[in-house]
Every structure is written in structure tokens, then in C-alpha cells.
Amino acid sequence: MTTVSGGPPHPGPWQPARVTGIRRETPTAKTFTLTLPQPRSFWAGQYFVVRLTAPDGYRAQRSYSIASAPSDSAEVDLTVEILPGGEVSGFLNEAVEVGDVLDVRGPIGGDFAWDLRPALGLAGGSGIVPLMSMLRHARKLGQPGLFRLVVSVRSPEELYYAAEIQGPDASIVFTRAVPDGHVRPPGRLMARELAAALDGDRDVYVCGSTAFCDAATQLAAAAGVPVERIRVERFGFSG
Template identity: 50%
Template sequence: MLAPVGGWRTATVAGIDHPTAHGVRLRLDVPDRVDHLPGQHYVLRLTAPDGYTATRSYSIASAPSDPLLELFVEVLPDGEVSGFLDEVVEPGDELEVRGPIGGWFVWTGERQAVAIGAGSGVVPLVSMLRHARDVGRTDALTLVTGARTLADLPYADEFRAAGAHLVLSREDHDGRPAGRLAAADLAGLLTGAERGFVCGSAGFAETASVLLADLGMDVQQIRVERFGPTS
């Protein structure tokens, strides 16, 4: 399947909030928006009065059926784009965006899948989860989400309500001692899974993808997205 691609648009901020201590959620009205697939992302561009531009890529959290585009941005220390979105942007402001982009890390609901994310890497999993609910395929998606603490996990309530398996590295949760993702966390979750999705920091992505392979998943069916701060 060819993934949809959209060009530059001027989006209007319909809503903005701060659901975690270091995260900002944007709800954008994008005119003539091209419908995305769960797992795709958008590029956001800021232009200063002197013409200087900065662009960043952010995963989509909203389902394709959502009339608005939802992005979740991790606010980084000294982050020029994330800091601006966190401290300056208000409802009614206009932002330049381009998307959807990407065809490697997409899930349409047709295949049984296990999706693993940590930190802001859980954002594309939110889109997958919401799409699964829309098309009646929640049984085809197994979710494993991680963070340092529950308060640090974006969309924690939504993941918990969906029965996602939570892995917290610095906090005990629901009988699981604090600790990083391990094989025991994934044991029994791969039955029937035809594809694996992994999204997170470089270190987390490497660990999770190796665990999937060691547990028997075909490496050709493991889709990985790594992210990190932009200098």
C-alpha cells in the first residue's frame, strides 16, 4: 500500500494543553488535509522575523477519522521549537506543517501486530490504538508502553484503559517491579503477531527490537523508528 503524502499547509491551533510536566499537546485544524495512516508523522516549521527557519518532525497521535490533527511534543531543555510550542503558542495561532509523511512505520489494522514505545515514542501507538477502536480491530493490536514513571507517560490513562502493558523503569506498577524492558515483559505477547513496531530513543529501540528478534519474530517484520534531540 502506498502511504499518503501531503504538502505544506497553514494550520490553525484549535487547542493546546500540557498533559505531562514535559509535554505539550497540539490540536490543529489543517485545511485540505490529506488523511494519514497510523504511524505517519508531520513536519512543523517555524520562521523567525529575520527569515531563520527551524523544522522538526512529530508523530501523529490522532486517528485518521479525527477532524483535527493531534501532535504531542516532548519539551526538551533548550529546545528552540519545543520550547516555543510550549511557552508561546496559543489557540488561534497559525503554524506551517507538512504531511503526512512516511510509509515504513504504518499500521492499517489488517495485520496482527505488537507495538512497543517509550516516552514520546508512544505517540504513534496512540494513533494506532484509536484507529483500531474505529475499525473494530483492537484484538489485532498488542501495546507495550514505557516511561520512567506513570506521570511521565503520555496518554497514560488511554493506554491503561486499553489494557496496554506498562513498563516503568523507576516506579513499581501493578505488581511489576521498576525496571527496564526485558524479555519477561514480552513473553506471551507475540502469539499470532505478524509484525512488530518499535518507537523510542536509540537505546530503547535497539533493546526492544533485539528482544523481539530473540523471542522469534522475523526481523524482516520489525519496523523501528528512533528519535533524539536535534542539535
């Protein structure tokens, strides 16, 4: 069994990260490529905190999951959902440009970090971000079957990383609207679909809204996955 020795890396001090790329994923989400002063190791499933400081000294900070696969590079991708009235996400969306410098701290998080044991990721909407790091990592290792991903999203326009969600290791469940030619009708993730993705002995990583996480966790448990092997990360409004 493939595993990672030791535990997930601990966060270092706050450091300046230069924005070296910005890519729009959906009408309400952007991916920011940040270049750190030095390479910083991390595990898929961890996150960074971004801190903004106003001229009067007021500070606001938010946590954003890492979307890129672990590497030896000093670059890290954070995908940010732009929330209505979001204090930090709104600034990142409207004001930040390539070349700007942001204060960041990370990587953070251990409970949801992937240790490279065979796993299935169940993503609801923007909950795909940390699971995409895992999928990219498995593909980068040349072991695409090591991690499988099922994404539940309302419509094609809201699907993050649409160009990459292709192949036998990833599938999409559209709940409200489907693209032309899509065989499966719109609807929620079904028990039989989850069972088909659980090919063999796998841990399960669930990420999304509270409602999605509750439903997906119940499906996984009903499919026979021991509760202690189901890891859950809930996304809520954090602006």
C-alpha cells in the same frame, strides 16, 4: 487479514494549520490539536513537519509524529516533547496559544506507517506517540485486538496518555518508580513480558531512544519475530 490497499499518503504542500486545542500530557509534553484547511488522509505512524519563521526570515522546522487516529476530520493531534534548549519545542511550549497559525507539511513517512496487519507496538518514553495513533485506530475500528501496545516509561509522571492506557490491549512497564498498588516492581521490559504480548502472528513496531530500540529489537528477534517484520523508529534530540 485486515490490510490497507495502496501505500501511505504522500505529503502535500506547506499549509497553514490553526491551533484549536492544547493539552498537557506530562510536565514535559503537550499535545497540540491542529485544524488543517482541508481534511488530509494519513496512516497511523506518519508525521508532520512544523515550520516556524522569525520576523527576520530565519526558519526552523522539526518533525512530530501524529498521535490521533486517522479520520475524515481536518483535525490532527501532534504531541511534542519539550526539550531543554529546544528551538522549536520551546517556542511551541512557551509561546503558542489556541488560535495561532503554524505552517505544517505532511503526512510524511512510509516505513513506519501501519498497514492494519496484526501488530505489537513497543514504546520507550516519548516513542509512544506514533504507536498511540495505531492503538487509537484499532480501537476506533472496533478491533482492539488488532494492535497491542507495551509502553516502557520511567515513572507514572512521565506516562503520556495515561487515562487511555487501560485495557487488555495495552500494558505499562515502569522502570524507575511505580504507582501505588502496581503489582510489577520497577525494571526493564523482560523477554517473558514481550512473549506474552506476542499472542499469534504479529508485526512489531518499535519506537523510542536508540538504547531502547536496540534492546527491544533484540527481545523481539529472540522471541522469534523475523527481522524483516520488525520496524524501528528512533527518537533523538531534535529540539
